[in-house]
Amino acid sequence: MKDKKLLTSFVYVVVGSVLFAFAVNMFIVPLNLFNGGVVGIAQLIRTMLVETLHLDIKFDIAGIINSLLNLPLFLMAYKSLSKHFFLLTLTSVVTQTIAFTLIPIMPIVPDVLTSVIIGGLIGGFGIGLTLQHGGSGGGTDILGVYMAIKSPKFSVGKLSIGVNALIYIICALKFELSTAIYSIIYAVIFGMVVDKVHTQNIVMSAMIFTRNKAVKKAILHEMTRGVTCWEGKGAYTDTETDILMTVISKYEVNHLHDLVLGLDPKAFIILSEGMQVTGNYERRLL
Template sequence: MRDKIKKTIMDYFYITIGIMLVASGIYYFLVPNDLAAGGVSGLAIVINHYIPTISVGLLMLTMNIILFIIAFILIGPSFGGRTIYASLGLSGAIWILERLFPIKEKVTGDLLLSVLFGILLTGIGMGIVFNRNASTGGTDIIAKMLNKFFHIDVGKALLMSDFSITLMAGLTFGKEVGMYALLAVIINGFLIDEVINGLNMAKQVTIISTKGDEIKKYIMEHLGRGLTIYNAKGAYTGEEKEVLMAVMSRKEFVRLREFIREIDHKAFITVSNVHEVLGEGFKELIGD
């Protein structure tokens, strides 16, 4: 029970960090340069151009609340607490930045730099949020509604909604800004995937060594990881060998490599990247 509470606290802690990164990218780089890079934030930037008295943060908060109400009515209560927190938290974070740390002048007037730094912050932030089994809501909800009522794939529906917003940006702010906004949408999608892969990546290590017992003990007692043992036979020598296989974090692998180097510099080790590990000792299979 205590471990579950601790995990939940850490999830919301990292979601909050992700939210603040996304909010900073949107408010300091995308909003000042009218880069409506999809999502509710992009739509809020377009609306703010026509109704400047209503802030982007307040527009996002209002639209997210409306979308959640519609989603609960039409789709059902299928949204977890993390998604509600992340979605409304992002809107609130931008609203707070507008009030406490308002923009006095653009960080940069260069559209390409604004796209790169804005998407770098938002992509990393959204990757962190998604990795903690949450979503920033917005057009994700629209995509789910299109999927339910018009049987359009969620991915295609999300692309349609984001493309529609970048099209509005082009019509509102000019085709050049619209093209940069579309570029931002494309880069953001790739960046989010890379961040998630990087956060979840582990090492699968295979070891053949004459010091197998010592290595097994080190992996289980010092690294706290389990391992699998295979019996193999060398094709050249015909000698029976014990093959150890374990999955661990990158940091743990560095420790293991140094340990093996000290006790058996002739050990044979192969290492491969594992993009995601689910189950005991890693990410749980259950959701929110």
């Protein structure tokens, strides 16, 4: 079962990485715009090398430069984060490198604003999918995931937007101002979609009404989530009921649902999304 789940994760990571490379090569690079993060830095280096050395290269070397820049971050991921995360992130970056090289750079949508919106949606969905299934797109995603674990107020998308601000200041100084402006629009849309798809960043509260005393122990030990409980009474049946309260990520909803209903098919569950949590709440990866 675990092997099947791991294989599924690898498939989603590959698909997400290809979608990201597709968005960049089809919607961003053809319009001389720049991605954010380490990929954006790689694109800047590529542009400067081509202009300075007058290189005539038939494929985009930004993917190769991106891989080289990711090497020290891979070391951090290997030492600080899980082996599962490291392997999936390595898969993502290798896939990106191949996809950046093989996918032709050609404009699909001539309108710049439309192109950055579509590119941000597709690229953000691709990286969000990669994060959701336990990996990352490399670069600032590794730092973002690491910081998201350490701080409950942090997210991958927020770090992406922050780093991108520096990159686009360079773009504004070196290239036309419009290049930076449209690239920023792309980055903001990209970051918002990443956080929306990356469900570990979406916090939910769950209120559970059950008569089975084993439910709270299962949440504590199998999901390792804290539970607050108190006794209640049904107004119609006048029978005693345990009322349980816990906080989980959106990704854990199905696990909670199966766990609770497996023990008590008559349990009643209320879920609430988009809340803020202050205190001892742990963000997790797969």
